[in-house]
Amino acid sequence: MNARTDTHLSALSPTAALRALREAPPLVQCITNAVVTNFTANALLAVGAAPAMCDIPGEAGLFSGIADGVLVNLGTPTAEQRDAAREAVRHTSRWVLDPVAVGVLPVRTALAAKLLEHRPAIIRGNASEILALAGEGSGGRGVDATDGTDAAAGAARALALRAGGVVAVSGPVDLVTDGERVVRVHGGDALLTRVTGGGCSLGAVMAALLGVCAPLEAAVAASALYAVASERAGARSEGPGSFAVAFLDALDAVAAAPAELDARVGDAVAAR
Amino acid sequence: MNARTDTHLSALSPTAALRALREAPPLVQCITNAVVTNFTANALLAVGAAPAMCDIPGEAGLFSGIADGVLVNLGTPTAEQRDAAREAVRHTSRWVLDPVAVGVLPVRTALAAKLLEHRPAIIRGNASEILALAGEGSGGRGVDATDGTDAAAGAARALALRAGGVVAVSGPVDLVTDGERVVRVHGGDALLTRVTGGGCSLGAVMAALLGVCAPLEAAVAASALYAVASERAGARSEGPGSFAVAFLDALDAVAAAPAELDARVGDAVAAR
């Protein structure tokens, strides 16, 4: 569709995005899974946002019209959460879809297909989930990424064009694309995959950043923040328990002084 | 209603209340939101109480008749939790209502009005929530306190008289009133507002203290404990992640040696 490669299409600044967030703290609604609600709320607070886990029918749609950003994460989708998700996405365009374990499990897979019609601003998942949502993979056995990030590049681009939003594939190198441009974000610490909620809370931070910048910038900025904060936490921890604690400290510290973030972002190149 | 001001009406001792709790650990039932269940249970255990998150219909009413104190927190009120809450409050008078985000969101607002008829011993919220529950404010945009504690003093007093219980308004200075008397509790650390569950778990500790003392004393004692423990934790942490950990350590340490708590409590003065 676009023959140009390696052409610089834009300058993205996570540093500027985080500064904007700290100046005007966004209200973020999360419809998310039972495993990570606490960690996600604490990650949002650490970054500087105001979390609200408003996820019941009769309230979720009303609230999404007030919130600056909305996360819909399909990790443990109870019947009420499924109704709440359908309500919420009708009243906002600033929402992130995290299709946890889509492709493996039927209830959430059907829900994800329905939610996609409401055009999420960002879809965030691991390579297996993005492949499954794009119709090109099995979805792995759950939340593990059994496929590599690069293996999902084509699927991510196709999904972005089809869904009309940005797709962020999390992995050792994060890949973010709007279907036309591809940006890679470098760095991070493997301990982030040894605690639950790393990826899920990343989606929530992307939703927070939708309150202050465009989808591509939001997805890239959140990914850069997580790369730097996880490295900082990794250097100060003795295992997964102390890592999770140090990571929340680091999210706060890095979001408050985000100067080093821009260096983690590769050039935006045309998607092939 | 009462023309006297600055009259000392009683001596309240958080120190004595905490000592009583450690001697006879109360069993505390929590019907609370999905974000803070873990932190709340750990806060209760740290203080010295025994938590039980019994929150389904068919069990909640039975259990509230056994429990020494009950918390009903409206943060994420699923249909089953709403039924469980209605069951629970029929079988106990030692219960705390935490009206999270009441005024903003319709389902919980209607539930709170219904639950109020069963006369909670204590209502705990931030200023926005107390104003909304008293019918005098908008309720803010969620869990944030967008109104100051003092701005809610009149509403708190009116609500206490109407509901027939104690109202505790959490903020930089906590305000506790039974409609006749007002007590202010001083101190605390702002990091407690940078982690989720600070206020929610405070309501649970008030419920625990209902097992060993009267509502006004329980609300004041819990507030004093939180003020001192959060200062202690703030001095030992590097950010919100390490603060939450240090806060649980501090709750245990201060509850085990509560001598300094009484100094945080202002004189009980007549409400104006």
Place this chain on the structure above:
Amino acid sequence: MNARTDTHLSALSPTAALRALREAPPLVQCITNAVVTNFTANALLAVGAAPAMCDIPGEAGLFSGIADGVLVNLGTPTAEQRDAAREAVRHTSRWVLDPVAVGVLPVRTALAAKLLEHRPAIIRGNASEILALAGEGSGGRGVDATDGTDAAAGAARALALRAGGVVAVSGPVDLVTDGERVVRVHGGDALLTRVTGGGCSLGAVMAALLGVCAPLEAAVAASALYAVASERAGARSEGPGSFAVAFLDALDAVAAAPAELDARVGDAVAAR
């Protein structure tokens, strides 16, 4: 039934079990209570397993056929979780039942009786819960163990024979029996009872080990791991908050280098 006592019936090796787990990380499905989902997932990740909290009807049964081990914990059994549990146990024999507060509360007590028909590989609880499930005790007032481990030895043996699986009674000394043999596991730190999720996550780790060894070996290995890891964490913490963090670090460290575990296991003796 068996007159022999103190006869060595087998050699059990937690060290070998943990090494097998690290070599082939099992996928563990958890249908568990809202209080401990996060801690349980993090404990499984720390040990080296892959957690998936798949707990809704329409997915739970499908997933239990894929998972290497399944935990069914009755702590906060919503209607959907009860349906999910009934689905899950029909498609696997490698599952652990944790009958939280059975005997005290009617909904979960009825569910536990029904689930028992599907023969859990392991039943894990405190003495009060095991006594209640065996029909010999009151079940205490909730999650507290109000009965001693030894007091439940006879009930544990009878329950194991009736249910056709292994029964693990958690306490200062853990007792594991298949009805014929009894094994005691020594050690541990009392701080593990001052944070929520110690016992619940132990059941999840037993489910993980069902992916690599037999039920008796799995229950003993998990108990030995928890004894050693909690001692290690206790030596490095200042209270319950820092203990929980250090415990996750210790689970990782001990599971990665499990040589010392075998020494914590008493000889397997014939049940009397």
